[in-house]
Amino acid sequence: MNNKQTILVTGGAGFIGSNFVLDWLAVEGTSVINLDKLTYAGNKENISSLKNDARHVFIRGDINDRTLVEGLLRQYKPYAIVHFAAESHVDRSIHGPEDFIQTNINGTFQLLEAVRGYWTQLADSEKSVFRFLHISTDEVYGSLGPLDPPFSETTAYAPNSPYSASKAASDHLVRSYHHTYGLPTLTTNCSNNYGPYQFPEKLIPLIIHNALNCKPLPVYGDGLNVRDWLYVGDHCEAIRVVLAKGRLGETYNIGGCNEKTNLEVINSVCAILDELCTDSLITPHASLITFVKDRPGHDQRYAIDARKIELEFGWQPKESFETGIRKTVQWYLEHKNWVQNIVSGEYQKWVTTNYNTREKS
Structure with a gap:
């Protein structure tokens, strides 16, 4: 391996991490050291x-x-660390x-300490x-009202869940x-990702899986919570x-x-499935x-102001939601074995814990 071009990726068997590793090797072509704990969301099939x-x-x-x-x-001497490893489900x-x-x-603290020790020993050129x-x-950044401007890089932090609070702490x-x-x-702070290899407890793959199996499509509250949807391939390019x-x-x-509201997303997925299946x-x-009881502290709206990365580097997402969601649905239809290998055991326990205790609303 050429150490001058080697990167270390943490969490590179998870959803975004594995997409990034595949994208990096396809586009950059240089070596990747992939460190992953392989919890429920890490899957070696993603990088098979x-x-x-x-x-x-x-x-x-x-x-x-x-x-x-x-x-x-010490062994691989990477020139960069790309840190994805995280628990990520609210x-x-x-x-x-x-x-x-x-x-x-x-x-993140332990990783930073290890990297700091390594970095201080590098030659000045490295x-x-x-x-x-x-x-x-x-x-x-917390939650936005319907008319609030999107989050910018200077928006004050206001996390509302243990997940977002833990990520805020790691950012600091x-x-x-x-x-x-x-x-x-x-x-980098990204909006909601979707695309291939996403663990099927997340909204879009959950809806696809349940719809194909004639199961209820659970919608929290009134389904009007808004998210800014980012196709994972666009995210990988932005990270590079x-x-x-x-x-x-x-x-x-x-x-x-x-x-998009959650209902808009779900209806888009259903319309594509109606067409293809x-x-x-x-x-x-x-x-x-099926509308179910909302989750505690559910943020109403997220929106991203991405003008900084566009103005400085000319980056813009290539996929519209319409093109990205169609690619995503088609991927899951073509990779039913990948899904089937996941939706057992730990996944089933989680579905029972999170959804079966929620009454319909």
């Missing part, structure tokens, strides 16, 4: 196409294991917040090109390591741009310019929509 690719080295491990991380840094954080504190806060890119979320840690120690950090061109210590918001036992698929 890389099994015999010498540019990709997979290590199963925890970012909280500083000794392991320090050893990987509902799970409500039922069990401790894992989010352990991974998102403590894990220090100057080194980067630590932290991947975060728009949820750290990364910032502090730049300002205190000079560590060359970058942070920030890693290459981002100004040290800066934050860049990444959005899809696609504000004419032999379904239940049509229209939207007839399966």
Whole structure:
């Protein structure tokens, strides 16, 4: 491996992380060290196409294991860290917040400490090109009203769930390591991602899976909560741009310019399934929509102002919601075995915990 071009990716078997690893190898073509704990959301099937690719080295491990991380840094000498590893589901954080504190806060701290020790030992020429890119979320900014301007990089943090609070804390840690120690950090805050390899407890793959199996399509509250939807391939491109061109210590918001209510998203998915799955036992698929009790602290609206990354680097999302959601539905229809291998065991326990206790509204 050419150490000058090697990157270390944490959480590279998860949804966004695995898409990024595949995208990086397809576009950049340089080596990736992929560290993932393989919790419920990490899936080696996501990166199975890389099994015999010498540019990709997979290590199963925890970012909280500083000794392991320090050893990987010494061995592979990456010039950049791209940090995806995180617990990321709001509902799970409500039922069990401790894992989010352990991974998102403590894990990021342990990773930063290992990287700081490594970085301080680099030669000046290597220090100057080194980067630590932290991947975060728009949820750290809290909730918007219908007429509020979108989140910008200067919006005050106001997290409303254990998940978003833990990510906010990790953002602050990364910032502090730049300002205190000079560590060359970058942070991105993205809107809701969708696309291939997303764990089917998230809204879009959940709706696809349930609709294909004639199960209720659960909608929290009135279904009018608004999110800005970002196709994962566009997100991966934006991360590569920030890693290459981002100004040290800066934050860049990444959005899809696609504000949709949850109901709009679900109806879009159902309409595509009606078109592509004419032999379904239940049509229209939207007839399966079932309103359930809202989750606690459910943010009403997220929206991203992504002008900074556009003005500085010319980045814009390539996919509209209409093109991206069609690609996504088609991917899940073509990868039913991938879904089937996931929706058992741990997943079924989660569905029971989160949905079966919610009364219809």
